[in-house]
Amino acid sequence: MLVSAKEMLQKAKAGHYAVGQFNINNLEWTKAILTTAQELNSPVILGVSEGAGKYMTGYKTVVAMVKGMLEELKITVPVAIHLDHGSYEACHKCIEAGFSSIMFDGSHLPIEENVEKTKELVKICAEKGMSLEAEVGSIGGEEDGVVGMGECADPQECKRIADLGVDMLAAGIGNIHGVYPPNWKGLSFETLAAVQELTGAMPLVLHGGTGIPSDQIKKAIDLGVSKINVNTECQLAFAAATREYIEAGKDKQGKGFDPRKLLLPGTEAIKATVKEKMELFGSVGKA
Numbered sequence: 063m064l065v066s067a068k069e070m071l072q073k074a075k076a077g078h079y080a081v082g083q084f085n086i087n088n089l090e091w092t093k094a095i096l097t098t099a100q101e102l103n104s105p106v107i108l109g110v111s112e113g114a115g116k117y118m119t120g121y122k123t124v125v126a127m128v129k130g131m132l133e134e135l136k137i138t139v140p141v142a143i144h145l146d147h148g149s150y151e152a153c154h155k156c157i158e159a160g161f162s163s164i165m166f167d168g169s170h171l172p173i174e175e176n177v178e179k180t181k182e183l184v185k186i187c188a189e190k191g192m193s194l195e196a197e198v199g200s201i202g203g204e205e206d207g208v209v210g211m212g213e214c215a216d217p218q219e220c221k222r223i224a225d226l227g228v229d230m231l232a233a234g235i236g237n238i239h240g241v242y243p244p245n246w247k248g249l250s251f252e253t254l255a256a257v258q259e260l261t262g263a264m265p266l267v268l269h270g271g272t273g274i275p276s277d278q279i280k281k282a283i284d285l286g287v288s289k290i291n292v293n294t295e296c297q298l299a300f301a302a303a304t305r306e307y308i309e310a311g312k313d314k315q316g317k318g319f320d321p322r323k324l325l326l327p328g329t330e331a332i333k334a335t336v337k338e339k340m341e342l343f344g345s346v347g348k349a
């Protein structure tokens with residue numbers, strides 16, 4: 063069932079769990095995530111970065127593929143198609159293409175410009191029944207060409223953006239995209255608590271979900287995080303399982319080179335990763 067992320071995240075915030083956003087790259091990724099969500103009766107958000115959108119030949123293709131799968135796979139759990147770290151231009155393209163949710167990443171803009179553009183998008187999303195995520199501060203590291211410095215968000219700026227009427231807010235709290243370096247200091251729970259204090263019922267978003275230790279994930283959920291984004295971890299799991307298949311020479315046995323066989327171990331590995339995360343985030347059975 064294609065829905066905006068608004069209601070599922072409000073329910074998550076009230077129920078003290080988080081909904082996973084898993085980024086998609088192709089048919090296998092999408093199918094793995096959707097079937098796992100259905101098996102576990104969990105709501106889910108499919109994240110689409112601008113780069114992945116281009117790779118999949120455009121946002122309209124993404125929407126058509128997801129809608130087709132929802133029908134053919136009989137997916138009844140709530141599913142949102144969400145633009146991840148979108149520019150202002152990409153937000154408009156996704157609104158037109160039929161996404162049910164967008165993230166406007168104005169974190170690199172001067173705050174006044176971030177406010178103005180967010181305001182405009184709040185209005186359009188409300189008219190269209192779509193949900194909108196905004197970002198304050200920045201997520202460190204690089205994801206699909208989006209580079210962040212990793213500075214913690216200013217809680218007052220978070221309140222200002224939250225008050226514009228967005229549906230979810232990503233605040234930089236020392237989180238980083240990709241694999242965390244060994245000298246990473248961990249999440250800033252002080253920042254998160256201050257943001258939560260000022261933004262109240264607003265669902266908060268934790269980016270850079272790959273490799274954050276379970277105790278920090280649980281504490282973040284306790285402090286108001288209701289959406290957690292995971293991308294790199296599925297990619298690593300897919301690559302490792304595919305490498306194992308090829309190194310074992312399975313592609314050379316029988317018709318093991320058939321892409322439907324070759325891509326299967328990686329697809330199963332994505333499913334296992336998504337299952338583990340949904341269990342950790344507490345969204346199982348919450349559809």
Ligand code: G3H
Pocket residue numbers: 085109146147205238239240241268269270271272291292293294295
């Ligand atoms: O926006 C997507 C994410 O924040 C994913 O981060 O690749 O570190 O899991 P990750």
Ligand code: ZN
Pocket residue numbers: 147201205239269270291
């Ligand atoms: Zn992110």
